[in-house]
Amino acid sequence: MAITAREILLKSRPEGMPRAENFELVTVELDSPGPGEVLVRNEWMSVDPYMRGRMYDRPSYVPPFELGKALQGGAVGRVVESGDERFAPGDLVESMFGWREAYIAPAPMLTKLPDVGAPPQAFLGVLGMPGMTAYTGFHRIGAPKEGDVVFVSGAGGAVGSSVCQIAKIRGCTVIASAGSDEKLEWLKSVGVDEVVNYKKTPDLLKAVQAAAPKGVDIYFDNVGGDHLEVALEVARPFARFIECGMIAIYNDAEPKPGPRNMAYVVGKRIKMQGFIVFDFIDMKEQFFADMSQWVREGRIKWQETVEIGVENAPKAFLQLFSGGNAGKMLVKLD
Numbered sequence: 001m002a003i004t005a006r007e008i009l010l011k012s013r014p015e016g017m018p019r020a021e022n023f024e025l026v027t028v029e030l031d032s033p034g035p036g037e038v039l040v041r042n043e044w045m046s047v048d049p050y051m052r053g054r055m056y057d058r059p060s061y062v063p064p065f066e067l068g069k070a071l072q073g074g075a076v077g078r079v080v081e082s083g084d085e086r087f088a089p090g091d092l093v094e095s096m097f098g099w100r101e102a103y104i105a106p107a108p109m110l111t112k113l114p115d116v117g118a119p120p121q122a123f124l125g126v127l128g129m130p131g132m133t134a135y136t137g138f139h140r141i142g143a144p145k146e147g148d149v150v151f152v153s154g155a156g157g158a159v160g161s162s163v164c165q166i167a168k169i170r171g172c173t174v175i176a177s178a179g180s181d182e183k184l185e186w187l188k189s190v191g192v193d194e195v196v197n198y199k200k201t202p203d204l205l206k207a208v209q210a211a212a213p214k215g216v217d218i219y220f221d222n223v224g225g226d227h228l229e230v231a232l233e234v235a236r237p238f239a240r241f242i243e244c245g246m247i248a249i250y251n252d253a254e255p256k257p258g259p260r261n262m263a264y265v266v267g268k269r270i271k272m273q274g275f276i277v278f279d280f281i282d283m284k285e286q287f288f289a290d291m292s293q294w295v296r297e298g299r300i301k302w303q304e305t306v307e308i309g310v311e312n313a314p315k316a317f318l319q320l321f322s323g324g325n326a327g328k329m330l331v332k333l334d
Contacts, residue, residue: 003030003039003080007070007100008313014055017251017321022055023314033083033104038093040105042077045098045310045331046124047317049157052250061276073098074129076113076120077333087112094123101310101333116292125158125328126302127291129277133244134162134220135287136280141242141273142218146171149212151231154222155192156183157320158302158328159244163220164192165300172218175211177204177227179323186326190301198227199323205230215239224248229259235268243274251321303327309334 004027011024033039051073054065065071075098079091084107087093093110097103113123125131138144150167154160155176167174168191176187177196184195194211201207208216208230215236221228224246231241249256265272294300305325307316313331320329 002032003041003102004028005030005041005100005102006310007103008310009069010055010065010067010071012067013057014052014251016253018052018055018314018318020314020318025311028100030102030104033081035083036107037083037104038079038087038107038110039081039102040077040093040095040097040110041080041102042075042098042100042333044076044121044124045313045333046074046128047098047313047320047329047331048073048130049245049247049250049320051317052321071099072096074124075100076123077102082107092120094128098331099310099313116296118292118295121304121328121330121332122295122302124330125304126162126295126300127288130158130328131162131291132280132284132287133277134159134166135291136277136283137242137244137275138163138166138218138220140280140283141271141275142220142240144170144172144218148172148217149175149214149236150218150220151175151177151208151212151216151234152220152222153177153198153227153231154245154247155187155195156180156323156326157222160220160222161187161190161302161327162300165190165294167218168192169294169299173212175208175216177208177223180326183326186303205233208234218242220244222247225256229261232259232261232264232268232270235264235270237268239268239270241270241272243272247321304330306330306332308332 009024014022092113150172156178174192175194176192177198179199196207219231220242222245225248303326
């Protein structure tokens with residue numbers, strides 16, 4: 001079975017903020033899969049902030065994207081044709097073959113998805129990498145205790161909003177920052193105790209101090225920059241800093257100076273640890289058992305921002321850096 005599909009290539013490496021001209025839409029022809037291979041047509045794909053790092057040609061925890069080749073990222077699709085007995089047409093599968101409408105891949109690179117009563121795209125959000133990032137980092141590094149005060153930066157996104165809700169389930173008080181009143185209203189609706197609009201407040205430090213007058217025990221960092229400096233200021237002794245992302249600096253052409261108050265790490269005996277979700281792969285089964293149960297019980301909710309068509313994947317990706325997404329940023333494929 002030969003099919004035609006479109007995919008997005010990395011045409012050039014961005015300098016500073018990525019632009020539409022860094023990407024290219026092409027059409028490819030796919031034949032029938034060979035033995036041990038599977039032909040899949042994607043239904044949903046994810047764009048995530050970490051992808052910006054893979055657009056640089058430099059060593060990192062994952063190889064950089066190659067120029068002139070399709071980008072990669074989380075995707076959910078259905079099997080069209082299978083050359084492997086583990087998969088049959090119609091099976092719903094997850095892969096890292098996003099940024100394309102269809103693909104042929106070796107069967108071991110696909111994961112058949114279970115039926116847990118959630119929509120397929122949830123496996124790219126709360127039941128997928130963002131949810132697991134929130135769950136594992138918060139528990140393994142944050143070591144939460146009931147009554148802890150938790151500050152989450154960039155809480156309007158997929159990871160941050162999951163952290164907020166997990167922290168509430170664990171009996172914590174939660175302070176969240178986001179860049180719009182609409183995002184903050186939604187966070188309040190799922191139980192967040194105090195919210196800060198970092199784009200509107202003239203003084204982020206004063207706003208966070210007012211929201212957390214007794215200080216912060218756990219800081220989950222998705223932003224870096226001024227948020228990290230503020231978190232160091234309001235941290236209580238023996239606070240735990242979970243360094244998940246620093247989207248504020250991803251597009252900087254030159255590195256900015258670090259926080260001016262790093263000395264607090266010593267005096268306050270702060271534990272600060274960066275992580276990649278795959279560091280805690282041993283927690284995958286525990287994560288999925290807990291998160292799928294919380295989803296079924298309605299204790300974990302989520303938002304989605306959706307662009308339609310693979311041709312709009314670059315547009316969706318760029319919205320991550322302007323705050324244009326509420327919750328998980330997704331592309332629904334035609």
